[in-house]
Amino acid sequence: MASATPGRRFIVAILLACGLGAAGAEGANKLRVVTSLPDLKALTEAVGGDLVEVDTLARGTQNPHDIEVRPSLMLKLRRADLLVRNGAGGDPWVEPLVVGAHNGRIVPGAPGYVDASKGVPIIAPTGAVDRSRGDVHPEGNPHYTLDPTLAPIITATIVEGLKRVAPEHGVRLEAQRQEFLARLEVALARWQAALAPVRGARVVSYHETFTYFLRRFGLEEAGAIEDRPGIPPSPTHLAALIRLIREQKVRLIVAEPFADQKVVELVARDSGARAVALPSAVGGSKGVETYLDLFEHNVRTVAEALR
Amino acid sequence: MCAAIIALLLLGLAMVPAIATADDSAGPLLAQAPAGPAPGGPAPPPAQPTLTDWARPREPFSLGERTGRGQLLFDLGVAGDFVANLTQDNIDKADAGTFTGRENLFFPREIELSFFGQIDPYARGEVRLEAAEEFEDGARDLHVGLAEAHLTLLTLPYGTQLKMGKLRNRFGLLNQRHFHDLPQTDRPNVLVRFFGEEGLTESGAELTWIPDLPVYLEALIGVFNGDNEDAFGRSSLKVPLVTGRLRTFFDLATLGAIQVGASAASGQTEERRTQTFVGYDVKYKLTPEGWRHPLLTLASEGIWSFREGEVEEETGPEDRTFRRFGWYIYGEVQPWRRWAGGLRYDYTQLLEAPGREWAIGPYLAFMASEFLRFRLGYKHTERDNRETFNANDASGRTADEVFFQATFILGAHPAHPF
Numbered sequence: 180m181a182s183a184t185p186g187r188r189f190i191v192a193i194l195l196a197c198g199l200g201a202a203g204a205e206g207a208n209k210l211r212v213v214t215s216l217p218d219l220k221a222l223t224e225a226v227g228g229d230l231v232e233v234d235t236l237a238r239g240t241q242n243p244h245d246i247e248v249r250p251s252l253m254l255k256l257r258r259a260d261l262l263v264r265n266g267a268g269g270d271p272w273v274e275p276l277v278v279g280a281h282n283g284r285i286v287p288g289a290p291g292y293v294d295a296s297k298g299v300p301i302i303a304p305t306g307a308v309d310r311s312r313g314d315v316h317p318e319g320n321p322h323y324t325l326d327p328t329l330a331p332i333i334t335a336t337i338v339e340g341l342k343r344v345a346p347e348h349g350v351r352l353e354a355q356r357q358e359f360l361a362r363l364e365v366a367l368a369r370w371q372a373a374l375a376p377v378r379g380a381r382v383v384s385y386h387e388t389f390t391y392f393l394r395r396f397g398l399e400e401a402g403a404i405e406d407r408p409g410i411p412p413s414p415t416h417l418a419a420l421i422r423l424i425r426e427q428k429v430r431l432i433v434a435e436p437f438a439d440q441k442v443v444e445l446v447a448r449d450s451g452a453r454a455v456a457l458p459s460a461v462g463g464s465k466g467v468e469t470y471l472d473l474f475e476h477n478v479r480t481v482a483e484a485l486r
Numbered sequence: 487m488c489a490a491i492i493a494l495l496l497l498g499l500a501m502v503p504a505i506a507t508a509d510d511s512a513g514p515l516l517a518q519a520p521a522g523p524a525p526g527g528p529a530p531p532p533a534q535p536t537l538t539d540w541a542r543p544r545e546p547f548s549l550g551e552r553t554g555r556g557q558l559l560f561d562l563g564v565a566g567d568f569v570a571n572l573t574q575d576n577i578d579k580a581d582a583g584t585f586t587g588r589e590n591l592f593f594p595r596e597i598e599l600s601f602f603g604q605i606d607p608y609a610r611g612e613v614r615l616e617a618a619e620e621f622e623d624g625a626r627d628l629h630v631g632l633a634e635a636h637l638t639l640l641t642l643p644y645g646t647q648l649k650m651g652k653l654r655n656r657f658g659l660l661n662q663r664h665f666h667d668l669p670q671t672d673r674p675n676v677l678v679r680f681f682g683e684e685g686l687t688e689s690g691a692e693l694t695w696i697p698d699l700p701v702y703l704e705a706l707i708g709v710f711n712g713d714n715e716d717a718f719g720r721s722s723l724k725v726p727l728v729t730g731r732l733r734t735f736f737d738l739a740t741l742g743a744i745q746v747g748a749s750a751a752s753g754q755t756e757e758r759r760t761q762t763f764v765g766y767d768v769k770y771k772l773t774p775e776g777w778r779h780p781l782l783t784l785a786s787e788g789i790w791s792f793r794e795g796e797v798e799e800e801t802g803p804e805d806r807t808f809r810r811f812g813w814y815i816y817g818e819v820q821p822w823r824r825w826a827g828g829l830r831y832d833y834t835q836l837l838e839a840p841g842r843e844w845a846i847g848p849y850l851a852f853m854a855s856e857f858l859r860f861r862l863g864y865k866h867t868e869r870d871n872r873e874t875f876n877a878n879d880a881s882g883r884t885a886d887e888v889f890f891q892a893t894f895i896l897g898a899h900p901a902h903p904f
Contacts, residue, residue, distance in 0.1 A: 257645060
């Protein structure tokens with residue numbers, strides 16, 4: 180086949196550009212929202228419906244504390260109309276990404292900047308906050324999306340942000356939020372009923388990710404494998420934890436998919452407790468695609484493990 | 487009068503908006519949390535501030551009072567970097583080690599105090615003060631200075647941003663990095679030989695632009711005084727140092743990510759001769775799914791120097807452009823979260839003298855946590871230029887050095903770029 184002439188190449192390039200433009204036109208009227216964490220993406224999609232096109236910077240299988248500041252993430256933010264971040268110290272890597280995105284619509288203080296932790300009753304750290312206790316968050320435990328009863332506050336903040344950049348959709352956004360909360364209300368009753376028989380059971384976690392979840396459903400966090408956040412546990416701590424699990428007859432260890440599974444298995448084997456991997460965010464496990472899926476999966480897994 | 491003030495304060499407190507509560511229309515189960523968590527539920531929101539709270543000094547003047555959210559107006563961090571090095575006596579005598587004048591010593595290389603945060607809704611600021619021990623003619627002196635101070639305008643149109651002040655220039659991969667952030671104990675030879683031990687730090691402004699394209703592309707143009715004495719030294723905005731950079735990035739999903747850049751800087755020397763640098767840089771990182779750190783990092787940077795000068799020919803002095811080149815490449819593997827090891831190779835032609843040097847250096851790092859790192863390294867250097875490195879009747883041609891580095895971070899530290 181003869182090679183294309185420069186003129187032909189130019190025409191092909193123009194046509195391709197037009198094609199790309201047409202493909203992009205479908206989503207052109209939607210609000211482009213980028214969230215720092217996948218739970219916030221799920222909640223934004225739940226209240227935004229087809230008014231929004233949502234992307235997330237971190238995936239559900241990633242540790243939200245260790246997201247690399249990649250230019251590809253800045254590119255996502257470059258085009259965003261709205262940024263919804265977790266805040267409360269849970270996603271500090273968002274700040275250099277926002278600076279690198281060159282998008283004045285989503286910088287702190289701009290209408291397109293939403294800190295979803297606003298108004299959330301964050302679990303505060305106890306005692307003095309210094310790094311002898313590991314990479315502890317001075318702002319408190321940032322994993323608040325794992326308490327479904329906080330969804331009204333979080334979604335109210337998200338809708339408030341959406342309304343700032345698209346006030347014409349205010350009524351519809353609020354209606355969609357109410358519809359979502361109604362579904363969540365029904366599901367919450369079901370989840371509480373499912374875990375009622377095991378209420379008060381003691382559970383060991385890997386990191387303090389599931390604290391909100393456990394407290395909400397009446398489960399007691401007896402200890403954590405990672406006793407100092409961000410620092411691998413010492414053999415002394417693991418030995419003490421194994422003793423504690425045996426003495427207190429703890430039956431379940433819950434760990435995030437990105438936790439050190441070898442350590443989890445070691446503690447489970449030596450203590451006799453059962454270890455389960457729980458997704459700590461939407462997308463953290465197969466089939467966990469929505470905010471409701473996340474709790475359906477985790478409630479079912481914990482209930483079955485403690486039965 | 488006091489009563490009036492108290493009344494005003496009480497009125498102010500009453501007007502503080504209440505922390506958001508659940509929507510009234512949410513069902514009873516959902517409404518329970520914000521109104522008052524169930525037993526064992528999250529702690530309730532902090533109570534309204536009392537008069538005593540209001541009377542207490544505000545941040546940042548009461549750093550010790552930091553107990554709640556959002557009290558500090560900006561972030562504050564301290565980075566400490568200590569280096570020890572051991573080398574042969576002749577290298578020590580000739581002051582020809584990597585840390586010139588500090589051979590066979592343990593010394594604080596950089597203690598950095600940094601402040602950073604939002605200035606207002608439109609700009610972000612960063613100030614870094616630096617303290618280090620300086621060694622000159624055998625005497626030690628404590629030097630405290632301004633390492634960087636700049637602001638970035640964040641809300642300019644068309645995907646642009648302007649950074650101005652005193653800053654580490656975005657030239658290549660590692661010039662921007664402070665000592666404690668370098669991937670090895672020392673800065674690569676090419677950067678030291680071409681820009682000096684501190685690297686290229688200039689006063690001026692950089693305009694960056696990220697066009698709205700499907701792929702990441704960052705374009706930069708900068709205008710600076712040209713204060714760097716090793717490379718430029720004209721120090722005048724009438725004949726400024728002009729810099730440029732293009733950077734792109736490809737996310738290869740499970741195969742890692744790669745960044746490619748090209749940089750240029752052109753200005754005048756103190757002798758009013760044009761000096762131009764052109765460079766490439768490439769960096770690859772492989773972080774397996776679910777890992778908290780990269781398994782493999784590979785990076786390289788090369789710089790060409792074009793310096794106008796004068797040579798004596800038989801017919802008299804003649805202008806000539808002296809071309810020099812230097813580059814480095816390093817690879818690092820981090821199979822465990824706390825341990826990393828790597829190797830760097832350097833090759834550099836000397837900027838102002840004939841000859842070249844090459845070096846190779848393996849290293850091993852232990853990260854006790856994200857905020858504390860120890861590094862042990864070895865570096866073998868060979869040079870083919872006697873005049874530049876031989877001094878005090880000692881040869882500086884072949885150096886074998888052992889480095890130990892301890893680095894800590896106190897408080898806040900911004901996340902590093904890719």
